[in-house]
Each structure stands twice: as C-alpha cells, then as structure tokens.
Amino acid sequence: MRYRSTRAAPADPGVTFSEAIVQGLAPDGGLYVPVSMPTVSPEAFAQADSMPAVARVLLAPFLAGDPLAEALEAITAEACTVPAPLVPLTDNPDVWVLELYHGPTAAFKDFGARFLAAALPRARALGADRRPLEILVATSGDTGGAVAAAFHRRPGVHVSVLFPRGRVSPTQRHQLTCWGDNVTAYEVDGSFDDCQAMVKAAFADTALTTQFALSSANSINLGRLLPQMVYYAWMALTHWRRDGRAPHVVIPSGNLGNALACVWARAVGLPIATITLAHNANHAVADWVQTGVWRPRPSVATLANAMDVGAPSNMERLLARTPTPDAFHADGLHVHTVSDASIAETIRHAAATQARLWCPHSAVAAATLHAMQVGTIPVPDGWPGEAPVVLVATAHPAKFAEVVEPLVGHPLEMPPALRTLFDRPSHATSLPATATALAAVLRA
Numbered sequence: 001m002r003y004r005s006t007r008a009a010p011a012d013p014g015v016t017f018s019e020a021i022v023q024g025l026a027p028d029g030g031l032y033v034p035v036s037m038p039t040v041s042p043e044a045f046a047q048a049d050s051m052p053a054v055a056r057v058l059l060a061p062f063l064a065g066d067p068l069a070e071a072l073e074a075i076t077a078e079a080c081t082v083p084a085p086l087v088p089l090t091d092n093p094d095v096w097v098l099e100l101y102h103g104p105t106a107a108f109k110d111f112g113a114r115f116l117a118a119a120l121p122r123a124r125a126l127g128a129d130r131r132p133l134e135i136l137v138a139t140s141g142d143t144g145g146a147v148a149a150a151f152h153r154r155p156g157v158h159v160s161v162l163f164p165r166g167r168v169s170p171t172q173r174h175q176l177t178c179w180g181d182n183v184t185a186y187e188v189d190g191s192f193d194d195c196q197a198m199v200k201a202a203f204a205d206t207a208l209t210t211q212f213a214l215s216s217a218n219s220i221n222l223g224r225l226l227p228q229m230v231y232y233a234w235m236a237l238t239h240w241r242r243d244g245r246a247p248h249v250v251i252p253s254g255n256l257g258n259a260l261a262c263v264w265a266r267a268v269g270l271p272i273a274t275i276t277l278a279h280n281a282n283h284a285v286a287d288w289v290q291t292g293v294w295r296p297r298p299s300v301a302t303l304a305n306a307m308d309v310g311a312p313s314n315m316e317r318l319l320a321r322t323p324t325p326d327a328f329h330a331d332g333l334h335v336h337t338v339s340d341a342s343i344a345e346t347i348r349h350a351a352a353t354q355a356r357l358w359c360p361h362s363a364v365a366a367a368t369l370h371a372m373q374v375g376t377i378p379v380p381d382g383w384p385g386e387a388p389v390v391l392v393a394t395a396h397p398a399k400f401a402e403v404v405e406p407l408v409g410h411p412l413e414m415p416p417a418l419r420t421l422f423d424r425p426s427h428a429t430s431l432p433a434t435a436t437a438l439a440a441v442l443r444a
C-alpha cells in the first residue's frame with residue numbers, strides 16, 4: 001500500500017506508511033491518503049475477538065509491503081488496548097453509545113496518539129535518520145495531553161507541549177503539566193495561535209531541523225487516523241455479529257479526523273450505514289454541504305471547545321473522497337450543527353431523564369439524535385427498527401467538569417485514569433511567545 005498527497009498528480013508514486021508517519025504533512029502541503037482503498041470483508045474478522053486482533057486484520061493491508069508490517073502485531077498489542085465499550089443509551093435497542101473515553105487521558109485522541117507513539121519510533125529505527133526525535137505540540141486542550149501520555153517515558157523521544165497561559169481549564173492544564181521525564185510543558189505568555197506560530201517557526205528553522213527530527217504528531221498524521229478505524233470496525237462487527245444490522249453513526253466533529261476514520265472503515269467494507277458529522281456552531285462543513293463552496297472561516301468559541309474549528313484540517317481528505325455535496329450525500333454522509341443552548345439542554349436533560357452524563361462534545365451527537373427524533377432533520381433509512389444509531393462519546397464528562405457540573409447540579413466522579421493523573425505533581429515552564437525563546441529551550 002502506498003499513500004499519496006491530496007495535492008499530488010494521479011501518477012505520483014506516493015510513499016510508504018512509515019514514510020507518511022515520519023513526515024506527517026506531505027512536502028507539498030497536502031495530506032496523505034491511500035492510493036486505493038483495500039477491502040476487508042466482515043468474514044475476515046471471524047477469529048478476531050479482541051481489539052488488537054481486529055486492529056491486526058484491519059490494518060494489515062494498510063501496512064502491506066511496508067517495513068513496519070512485521071511490527072504490526074507488536075504495535076497493536078502495545079497500543080490497541082484501550083477498551084471502547086458499546087452500551088445502550090437507555091433500554092431502547094435502537095440507540096447505542098460508543099464510549100471512547102476509557103484511555104489514559106479520557107478522550108478518543110488516546111487511540112490515535114498511542115498507536116503513533118508505538119509506530120513512530122519503530123519506523124525511525126528502520127530508517128537512517130539518527131537525529132533525536134522532538135515532538136512539538138501546540139495545544140488548547142485534549143491533543144497535548146493524549147500525545148504527552150502516549151510518548152511519556154519512550155526512549156529516544158522528547159515531547160514539548162506548548163499551551164496558552166490562562167486559556168485552558170484547570171483540569172486540562174493538569175493533564176498537560178503532570179508528566180515530567182521526557183515531557184516538558186511550556187506555559188506560553190500568549191494565545192493558542194501564538195503557540196501554533198512558534199511550532200511552525202521551529203519547523204522552518206534549519207538550525208533546529210539539522211539538530212533534531214521534529215514531528216508535530218498532530219491529528220492529520222496517518223499514524224493517528226488509521227488506528228481510529230479500529231474502534232469503528234469493533235463497533236460495527238459487534239452489531240453485525242449480534243443481529244446482522246449495520247448501524248448509523250453520529251460523530252462529534254471538529255477537524256474531522258474521527259469522522260474520516262469512520263468513512264474509511266466503511267469504505268474498507270465494514271457494515272456501517274450512514275455517517276452524520278455533528279458539529280457545534282462552527283458550521284463551515286454544513287455551509288459547504290448547502291452551497292457547494294468550501295469556505296474555511298475563523299473559529300468561534302463554544303461549550304464543546306475541542307471542536308472549535310473553523311477550517312477543519314481533514315477537509316482536504318474528505319474532499320478528495322467526496323468533492324461535491326452530491327457525492328457527499330451519495331456516500332451516505334450527513335451534517336448537522338448544534339447551538340450552545342442545545343448542548344446545554346441536552347446535558348441537563350440526559351442527566352435528569354436518562355442517567356447519562358455527556359461531555360459537551362458528546363452532547364453534540366446526542367442533540368443531533370434528538371433533532372432526528374423530533375423531525376428537525378431527516379431520519380436515516382431503516383431507523384428505527386432495521387438499523388441502530390450509534391452515538392460516539394468522545395470524552396469523559398469529568399474532563400469538562402467546569403461546563404457539565406453547573407448543568408447537572410452535582411459534582412462529577414473522575415474516572416480512575418484521570419484520578420491517577422491528579423495524584424502526580426504538576427510542573428510547567430513559562431515561555432515568552434517568541435520563536436527564539438522556543439529555539440533556545442529546545443537547544444538547552
């Protein structure tokens with residue numbers, strides 16, 4: 001299997017999976033996509049009764065011919081160990097919740113970050129590059145914590161997490177600053193955009209890139225995207241084995257990495273019906289579906305802040321697959337946007353009537369289901385009855401206690417993984433918001 005940039009000519013030979021994960025972004029600024037989608041039938045998973053086993057069957061064709069293929073078993077055994085329970089929302093057999101928040105930092109980004117952390121050092125060991133690996137992450141929330149947790153104490157890798165002072169919640173700040181060892185947290189006197197500009201400047205600094213192999217480990221990296229297909233395969237196979245039904249899936253979306261993984265899992269052959277991208281008030285994708293004109297815009301702040309994205313980075317991959325709104329609909333894709341008022345009402349209502357605590361992001365999926373139930377948006381074919389709906393829950397509500405607790409009116413219990421993190425001391429180094437300041441600390 002080879003991967004080609006979304007901006008490359010069709011004759012471009014592309015790169016291997018190993019090359020794609022070391023590079024992250026393609027040199028032409030595009031995103032790597034498989035040159036052709038492999039097919040894996042549900043029957044191929046007959047012996048696959050665990051998450052690592054499903055991962056091996058699903059990802060084998062994506063690593064075919066790659067030097068990393070031999071390590072796939074070890075990588076999946078190490079990385080694909082976070083459970084993804086599929087639980088009924090109430091006693092209604094037509095609505096399920098796929099809980100993706102049982103990893104070390106209690107959000108779905110753990111799945112991709114852990115796979116990349118297992119694969120990237122192995123891919124580099126196979127190559128000739130002996131520069132030390134430096135991961136630079138600018139973060140306003142979940143990504144920094146997931147990447148830090150995944151790479152923590154890995155030999156030969158150092159992680160620098162940059163976050164804006166005073167702009168992350170206390171819970172988020174702790175998850176960025178509690179690691180130590182090979183992870184350094186920098187509290188930047190500036191905004192998230194400043195943090196991102198500093199990382200960008202570091203990548204363009206040839207003195208730094210001579211000394212270090214820099215990587216951003218960000219969500220456009222194929223090494224984060226492909227493993228996210230695994231929990232969709234797991235979920236679809238669970239339904240298919242139980243009663244032969246192919247579920248509709250509703251996914252809280254920002255940069256579209258999670259949604260794209262589901263689209264690709266279905267393209268490979270997994271039994272999944274429609275896929276609905278559930279966005280907060282950042283409605284660039286919904287506007288594109290309505291007008292056919294792709295117009296990225298500045299992000300607006302919402303209660304679901306990990307989805308506050310005005311220019312989704314994976315849109316280029318989505319457009320490579322479905323270039324027009326007609327193609328998007330023909331591919332069984334839908335989009336819905338949800339206001340902050342609706343997020344708040346959904347959290348309040350679910351806590352009061354369904355004994356379900358949603359994080360603000362997962363509430364966007366639940367609010368989308370509600371819009372289907374009351375007829376605001378069309379109900380997918382065959383639902384309810386022939387096909388279940390699966391709501392994807394992307395983070396544990398306690399991660400966003402500042403938002404959720406006032407709405408539900410009681411304190412939230414932290415999951416054990418998060419509690420463990422809070423037992424660790426927190427440490428951050430202050431950093432002025434300049435590229436020279438970052439270059440200086442990286443060299444030191």
Ligand SMILES: *Cc1c(COP(=O)(O)O)cnc(C)c1O
Binds near residue numbers: 107108254255258
């Ligand atoms: C990152 C994130 C999202 C958005 O996922 P994308 O892959 O960027 O669409 C949704 N919910 C939570 C909790 C997140 O951390």
